[in-house]
Each structure stands twice: as C-alpha cells, then as structure tokens.
Amino acid sequence: MSANPRTIIIGLDGVPFGMLKAFADAGVMPCTRAIIRDGFFTPMQSSIPEVSSVAWPSIITGHNPGQHGIFGFVDMIPDSYKFRFPNFKDLKAEPFWNLCSGQAVIVNVPSTYPVRPMNGVHISGFVSIDFEKSVYPQSLLLELRKLDYRLDVDARKAHTAMDEFLQDVDKSLTARIKAHQFLWDNYDWQVFMLVFTGTDRLMHFLWDAYEDPAHKHHDFFLDHFKKIDQAIAEITAKLTAPDSLIILSDHGFEKLEKEVYVNHLLASEGFLAFEQGAEPKPVNMASATKAFALDPARLYINQKGKFQAGSVSEADKSACLADLEQLFSSLEIDGRKVIKHIYRKQDIYAGPHLNSAPDLVLLADTGFNLKGAMTSKQLAAKGPFTGKHTYPDAFLLVNNKDLTADLSENPCVTDAGKLIKSCVS
Amino acid sequence: MDSNLSHLDKLENQSIFIIREAYSQFRDVAMLWSIGKDSTALLWLVRKAFFGKMPFPVVHIDTTYKFKEIYDFRDKYTKEWDLSLIVAKNEEALGENMGPTKGKFQCCNELKTVALKQAIAKHGFKALYLGIRRDEHGIRAKERVFSPRDEDFEWDYKNQPPELWDQYKTKAAEEEHIRVHPLLGWREIDVWEYVQREKIPAVNLYFARNSKRYRSIGCATCCSPVDSEADTIDKIVEELKTSRISERSGRAQDKEDDYMMQKLRSLGYM
Numbered sequence: 009m010s011a012n013p014r015t016i017i018i019g020l021d022g023v024p025f026g027m028l029k030a031f032a033d034a035g036v037m038p039c040t041r042a043i044i045r046d047g048f049f050t051p052m053q054s055s056i057p058e059v060s061s062v063a064w065p066s067i068i069t070g071h072n073p074g075q076h077g078i079f080g081f082v083d084m085i086p087d088s089y090k091f092r093f094p095n096f097k098d099l100k101a102e103p104f105w106n107l108c109s110g111q112a113v114i115v116n117v118p119s120t121y122p123v124r125p126m127n128g129v130h131i132s133g134f135v136s137i138d139f140e141k142s143v144y145p146q147s148l149l150l151e152l153r154k155l156d157y158r159l160d161v162d163a164r165k166a167h168t169a170m171d172e173f174l175q176d177v178d179k180s181l182t183a184r185i186k187a188h189q190f191l192w193d194n195y196d197w198q199v200f201m202l203v204f205t206g207t208d209r210l211m212h213f214l215w216d217a218y219e220d221p222a223h224k225h226h227d228f229f230l231d232h233f234k235k236i237d238q239a240i241a242e243i244t245a246k247l248t249a250p251d252s253l254i255i256l257s258d259h260g261f262e263k264l265e266k267e268v269y270v271n272h273l274l275a276s277e278g279f280l281a282f283e284q285g286a287e288p289k290p291v292n293m294a295s296a297t298k299a300f301a302l303d304p305a306r307l308y309i310n311q312k313g314k315f316q317a318g319s320v321s322e323a324d325k326s327a328c329l330a331d332l333e334q335l336f337s338s339l340e341i342d343g344r345k346v347i348k349h350i351y352r353k354q355d356i357y358a359g360p361h362l363n364s365a366p367d368l369v370l371l372a373d374t375g376f377n378l379k380g381a382m383t384s385k386q387l388a389a390k391g392p393f394t395g396k397h398t399y400p401d402a403f404l405l406v407n408n409k410d411l412t413a414d415l416s417e418n419p420c421v422t423d424a425g426k427l428i429k430s431c432v433s
Numbered sequence: 434m435d436s437n438l439s440h441l442d443k444l445e446n447q448s449i450f451i452i453r454e455a456y457s458q459f460r461d462v463a464m465l466w467s468i469g470k471d472s473t474a475l476l477w478l479v480r481k482a483f484f485g486k487m488p489f490p491v492v493h494i495d496t497t498y499k500f501k502e503i504y505d506f507r508d509k510y511t512k513e514w515d516l517s518l519i520v521a522k523n524e525e526a527l528g529e530n531m532g533p534t535k536g537k538f539q540c541c542n543e544l545k546t547v548a549l550k551q552a553i554a555k556h557g558f559k560a561l562y563l564g565i566r567r568d569e570h571g572i573r574a575k576e577r578v579f580s581p582r583d584e585d586f587e588w589d590y591k592n593q594p595p596e597l598w599d600q601y602k603t604k605a606a607e608e609e610h611i612r613v614h615p616l617l618g619w620r621e622i623d624v625w626e627y628v629q630r631e632k633i634p635a636v637n638l639y640f641a642r643n644s645k646r647y648r649s650i651g652c653a654t655c656c657s658p659v660d661s662e663a664d665t666i667d668k669i670v671e672e673l674k675t676s677r678i679s680e681r682s683g684r685a686q687d688k689e690d691d692y693m694m695q696k697l698r699s700l701g702y703m
Contacts, residue, residue, distance in 0.1 A: 081702055082703065137538060137692050138542070138689070164695070164699040267701075380703075391701065
C-alpha cells in the first residue's frame with residue numbers, strides 16, 4: 009500500500025439527501041451517521057436532465073454536458089432520425105482517473121462502457137452489455153466470474169417476478185462488495201471508486217415500500233441500505249488519517265404520481281407529425297414536425313440543415329422556441345402545473361458540444377415524471393414505477409471539511425467532479 | 434494469373450490455394466457450415482481442393498432456432514457428401530430456455546459464440562474455415578484471409594498481420610486460433626454465379642415464394658425475407674445486378690443496441 013493520501017469515492021445512485029439523512033438519523037445507517045457528524049454534508053444539484061447517463065459523466069470529468077458531450081441515454085442520428093446510444097467512447101472529456109498519477113480502481117460507474125485501457129482496474133456500469141468489454145484488464149474476468157459478479161440487475165424481472173428481482177438486487181450487491189474487497193487488497197491504488205446502483209433500481213420500483221412501513225418489501229428496502237452502510241463501515245475502518253472519502257449520489261428521487269408523455273402533447277398541439285398511416289416512431293417523423301422530445305424531456309427543434317427532414321428555418325426558430333415555452337409553462341394536469349422549469353440550452357450548457365445539445369430541457373414539478381416515448385396514446389398515465397428522479401436533492405458527503413472550502417454555495421454534480429479532480433491530481 | 438481464366442476461375446483458384454495452404458499448416462482444422470449459400474459454396478471448394486473428399490469435420494452451430502429447411506438440407510448432404518458433422522450446441526443455456534425473447538444479444542452470445550467456444554475447446558481446433566465475405570458487412574471489410582482470434586475470442590482489427598501481395602501470415606500464438614476466410618474476396622453475386630455454374634445445391638429458402646425470399650439466412654426467429662420475384666438461380670443473379678438493397682437487410686442487426694434498448698425500457702426509458 010502506498011503512503012500517499014488516497015481518495016475513495018462511493019456512489020449511491022439516485023439516493024436523495026433527505027433519505028440518507030433520515031436513514032442516518034434513524035439508525036439504519038450508523039456508520040454514515042458518524043461520517044455526517046464529523047464531515048461535510050450538503051444537498052447537491054444533479055445534471056440537467058437529471059439522469060445517471062448525464063450526471064455520472066459530469067461527476068467523473070468535472071465538466072458540464074456542453075464539454076463532455078453526453079446529453080442523455082439516447083441521441084438521434086441527424087440524417088436518419090434513428091436512435092443511437094452514446095457510450096464511454098463518446099465521452100469528450102477526460103475522466104479523472106486519466107489525470108491521476110497513481111493507479112485507479114473504478115467499479116460500476118454508469119455510462120463508462122465499453123472500458124478502455126487505463127492505469128488500474130475499470131469495471132463499467134449501466135448500461136454494460138458484453139462482460140468482456142466491461143472489464144479492464146481482461147485477466148480479471150476469471151476472478152470476477154468466480155465472485156459471481158453481475159454488471160447489473162435484470163430490471164425486467166421487477167415487472168414480472170418481484171421476488172426474483174429482489175434476489176437479483178441482493179446478489180448483485182453482495183458480489184459488488186466482494187469484488188471491491190478483492191480489488192482493494194490486490195491493487196496498489198491511489199483512488200478507488202465504487203458505485204452502488206441497486207439503490208436506484210429499488211427506488212424506481214419500490215418507492216412505495218420505502219414510504220410505507222407496512223409494505224411487504226419495506227424491510228428489504230431498509231436492509232439494502234443497512235448492507236451498504238456496513239460496506240461503508242468496512243471501508244472507513246481501513247482508512248488512514250490523510251485519506252479522503254467522498255460519498256455522493258447523482259440525482260435524487262421522489263414519489264411518482266404520473267408519467268407525462270411530452271411527445272403526446274407535441275403531437276396533439278401540431279408540433280410533431282408522422283408520415284400518413286405510419287407508426288409513431290422517430291424514423292417515421294414527417295417534415296411537418298417542428299419539434300420532438302427525447303428521454304426524458306429534451307426538446308429538439310426540427311431545424312432545416314440539422315435534421316434530415318428538418319423544416320424549421322433559422323429565422324423561425326426563436327418563434328418556435330417561444331411557442332414551446334408557452335405550451336409547456338401553461339400545461340396543467342389534475343389542476344397542477346406540470347413543468348417547474350424550462351431551460352434553453354445556452355442557459356445550462358457551455359462548451360464545444362453545445363451544437364449537439366437539446367434546444368430546450370424541461371424539468372418537472374413534484375410527482376410528475378416526463379417521458380420521451382412517442383407511442384403513448386395518452387398524455388398522462390400511471391405505470392409500474394413508483395419512484396422518479398429529482399434534480400435538486402442529490403447529496404454530497406465528504407469526510408474532511410477542509411476539502412470543501414472552495415465548493416460553491418449550491419454545489420452541483422460538476423462541482424463534485426471538480427472536487428474529485430482536485431483530490432486525485 | 435492467366436488472363437484467359439474467367440473471373441470465377443480466378444476466385445476459385447485463389448480460394449483453393451488458401452484452403453490447401455491452411456490445411457497443410459494446421460491439420461487440426463474444421464469448417465463452419467451454416468448451411469447457407471456461402472458456406473455451402475465453401476464446402477464445395479474444399480471438396481474440390483481435396484479431390485472430392487473432406488479431410489476434416491464440418492461444424493454446424495445449432496441454436497435450435499434454425500429453419501426446418503436448414504436441418505433437412507444439412508442431414509441430406511451430410512449423408513450424400515459423406516461429411517463428418519459436429520453439431521455444436523450450448524446445451525446448458527438451452528436447458529435454461531435461452532432464446533431471443535431473453536434478449537437477442539444474450540441469445541446470440543450464448544447459442545452461437547459460447548457454443549463455438551465449447552466446440553473449439555472440446556476438439557482442440559487450431560484453425561477454422563469460415564465462408565465470410567468482405568462485402569457482407571462494413572466491419573468485415575477490415576478482415577484478413579488468415580485472421581487470428583485471441584483466447585477471449587476477440588478480433589483485434591488494429592493488430593492484424595499485413596497481407597500484401599497475397600502473402601499470408603499463417604502462424605499463430607499458442608492460445609490463439611486462426612480463422613481462415615477463403616471466400617473473403619468474393620462478392621454476393623460471385624457466389625451465386627458460382628452456384629449457378631457448378632450446380633451447387635441451395636436451400637429453397639433463397640428462392641422467392643409469394644414474392645418474398647431470404648437473401649441471408651440466420652435463425653428463423655431473427656431474420657425476415659426481402660421482397661423478390663427471383664425463384665430461380667438465374668433470376669437471383671439478374672436481381673443482384675440491379676438491387677440496391679443490402680444483403681443483410683433482413684437480418685436483425687445491432688444486437689448491442691437492441692439489448693441497450695431493452696435495458697433502458699425495463700427502467701421506463703424509451
């Protein structure tokens with residue numbers, strides 16, 4: 009082990025500030041409570057949009073999407089209206105481990121598939137597909153298979169067999185912890201990052217179990233966090249005085265009241281049109297389309313010269329943007345305002361990739377979950393999910409208060425990324 | 434080469450040279466036979482190269498999701514041509530009901546890649562003949578005639594031996610196996626013209642019925658026919674001279690994207 013101060017980063021995907029605080033206070037997470045007591049603990053803003061695929065790249069690079077180039081789980085290929093899925097190869101900024109002089113061990117960070125050669129160990133996170141492209145170096149494959157390591161839980165099971173899904177969540181957590189122990193002991197690393205993603209999966213499907221102590225999966229939910237706290241306790245026990253420990257989430261969560269289908273509204277208001285008789289799919293968009301949305305609520309003007317069947321001229325763009333802002337700011341469902349905030353791209357993004365950014369991004373008000381699916385036959389519905397992502401209440405917890413002296417008043421995920429960079433380089 | 438030879442003669446000569454060269458180097462070899470037009474043409478060439486005999490086994494990777502016509506054709510010509518047939522199946526995955534509904538990526542990986550790995554490990558093949566062609570698919574344009582695969586089955590296209598002036602590098606490291614691609618330089622139409630000239634039997638799925646035919650055949654679950662009136666080999670050759678549709682358009686593509694979509698959908702995206 010090296011004598012230099014080390015940096016340990018633990019990610020708890022989707023865990024809101026309020027939940028972590030409540031679990032700490034209630035004794036579910038006693039070790040976390042002790043770190044909060046002695047360290048620095050603050051709510052943190054997520055990325056816009058508030059999804060893991062954008063937030064984690066901001067955390068690992070310390071840059072906003074205009075610089076790192078990742079704006080969501082999916083992008084549109086301009087000359088075909090086909091989907092493409094940006095991955096680690098599309099990340100335009102360096103992750104912190106490439107700036108670090110010593111070895112790094114990076115486990116389960118979302119949006120880092122496929123792995124690339126680096127100085128240390130990298131096991132990619134959601135969405136990782138081929139196991140062999142998810143592990144660097146390849147010599148680790150065998151050991152990870154022995155540990156029954158799983159890249160991700162199979163969330164499809166949550167729709168059909170909840171008990172199997174929960175078993176899977178638990179096995180993935182156990183294997184992730186074992187893998188971390190193995191890597192911790194067998195590598196001479198300077199920075200170690202481990203992200204737990206079962207938290208996000210549980211909150212998507214079982215937010216109701218968290219809120220309701222009588223729910224049959226309430227205890228499972230608490231146990232999951234207890235096990236994570238034990239893993240954190242194990243890590244803190246191995247720290248030496250100068251080591252930095254940073255625990256953070258990438259976005260928050262809250263109860264989901266209604267899914268709202270943004271493209272449904274665009275179609276019914278005449279902004280989005282499909283070829284006659286064709287299925288409502290992106291590839292079938294007609295040139296009459298003025299705007300469309302990609303998940304979760306990124307709006308793109310169907311601009312001439314930018315998209316294959318683009319029809320909105322540069323001159324008409326600002327009027328179209330204003331119409332869209334008018335449409336969404338007045339949207340109400342069940343007598344409640346749906347949209348809390350509408351951002352124009354230049355207000356939230358800066359950097360060389362601004363051109364690939366959505367023209368508008370919508371942020372939903374409490375309880376509403378915005379979606380980009382084009383096939384919905386209704387504006388709003390309630391699906392199988394009980395929890396949804398939130399923007400303002402991710403969290404940041406640092407063991408050493410001195411490290412946070414330069415942190416801004418209302419930190420966001422990009423600030424957390426800068427803090428990590430300053431620790432490791 | 435002799436300029437009096439036809440285009441097909443030249444292709445045939447070169448393929449037979451590659452087939453013999455690889456066999457004399459490796460001996461522990463086999464060829465993959467999907468029963469489709471390309472690997473059946475390859476099989477024909479191998480039999481020609483060895484004067485009507487097959488000196489090594491043919492491997493059929495059987496996902497169990499193939500068309501009935503494929504199995505019938507396989508069994509008929511295995512007998513007729515006196516082939517030593519190895520059927521490679523991933524029994525364990527099939528036992529757990531692996532199929533395309535569990536995700537096309539996992540299905541292909543388990544039932545094709547893993548099944549082949551198991552067969553290679555079991556029989557200790559040093560080289561495999563495959564009927565792939567450069568014009569089938571963008572990524573295959575970078576292929577070599579002798580193409581090493583490492584122990585993880587990865588094809589490192591940035592680290593390949595050069596094949597200048599038809600000089601082939603046929604040596605491989607211990608843990609590698611070499612893939613030999615005698616048809617690499619053939620085009621789809623060359624294969625059909627060769628089938629036509631040599632009267633090589635072809636599965637009837639290739640011939641149009643009700644204005645549809647299969648242009649590229651995979652598993653019954655994951656490929657679809659294209660619009661066509663070509664119900665004879667002559668008509669297929671004519672069709673290919675004018676067609677602008679890609680050969681593999683009926684095949685389910687981008688399996689990683691498909692899997693990605695499925696993962697995202699299960700969490701409520703897309």
